[in-house]
Amino acid sequence: MSALEAFALDGRVVIVTGASGGLGAEGAAALSDAGATVVITGRREQKLAEVADRIRAAGGCVHTRVLDMTDADAVRSAFAEIAETIGPFDALINNAAQAHQAGVLDVTDTDWARIIDINLTATFTAAQAFLRLRNTTRSTAIVNISSLAGVIGVRGQAAYVASKTGVVGLTKALAVEVARDNVRVNALAPGYFATDMPGEVLADEAATAVLLRKIPMRRLGEPAEIGPALVFLASDASRYMTGAVLNFDGGYTAQ
Template sequence: MSALFSLENKRALVTGSGRGIGFLLARGLAEAGAEVIINATTQQGAERAAAQLRDDGHRAHALAFDVTQSSAVQAAVERIEEEIGAIDILVNNAGIQRRRPFLEFPEQDWNEVIAVNQTAVFLVSQAVARKMVARKQGKIINIGSMQSELGRDTITPYAASKGAVTMLTRGMCVELARHNIQVNGIAPGYFKTEMTQALADDADFTAWLTKRTPAARWGDPQELIGAAVFLASKAADFVNGHLLFVDGGMRVAV
């Protein structure tokens, strides 16, 4: 059974993994045996996160590059493949949030949300998948959101970007499954992170959340690790085009 979930001799690139959920996912993959490449917006941030993993005995590398710029993505993937080794697992985790009422939402903020949350998934996946197709194997995990399927006040562009990630995941599955590449997504519910700190500090919102969620609590980011390890492992070899909700049951409750 342990062999089904082992990531020994696998190499994983996790975008936006210098901190937060991305770092936790990278750590989880490393603990399952994978060699990980930390990506962040600055080399200093990436190096700091990779050093933490190495201090714990894991194999980790650091590489800062802009996931929204095609040339930077292409160069980074080539460098990883040539200097570190083949990318077996890709986790598209990089993401941002902007909160404004729809009628007041600035075009520049819209462009930034779409660039990081949607376009980057396309660019990085395309560059990595070309290598995976040649090897006839690979795992791609896209981090969506409960807002991939649900709307909420002040985050319409975010929901639109995450809805697009769902369809990217499904379309990529249709085109890449024949090459033995599994493309799936994880859709977190409400987890206490830097991105949601303002909501977590709002007593009224937390009261609404705990009443609305069958599990009656916020999620702990550590609870996303198991989903990532599963989808990255041999245990998920026939799981494809799936969006795995990790939300305490919130999406299915009336």
């Protein structure tokens, strides 16, 4: 297999959660460009349709499914239906997540439960469903999206940091458990990107300037830059890599 062939996803079925915008949408587009049949899920039907239209306009094959990832029964049912109609899954991009900014004394029980549910529990639910429905004829991959907040502490983000750190631990536990089943499980930990997610920070020019000084590259990530990293982790290019956390943050966590 040549280096270029290793990155190809022709004939592969890849499901991307939380793909109605931001990094999920960009990742889905890149996976499609690499040849994958992409299934995108999210809670915003119109936004999913817009992402699908973009992928189809570029010649890709995409299917959409409106799905609340915190509804475990709905997730299991949807994954089973998709696998039956489209084919067994070759890769899962566990991207659905929600940010939360609040001082530790202001985090309510409801806040905590909501963030853990969508960012960590839903990641496990999707991974479990994928493992039951994966393509067993070749190497498959789970890519869990963590965050730089899963690697370091971030002020005012106790619930988010806990959830994303949990994603890192879950990734490692799954990786060692399913390695002999020809399944790779890795995590991608993005830093600050120009998306809606760090909106509160980016809305303030002074806060943005402070943030940029903390990033060695002195810039935010461009959403489209996430795509090649996801293609690498979903494809045979990373076939001997499992249980790893790939920091993707302009050098932020290297300091």
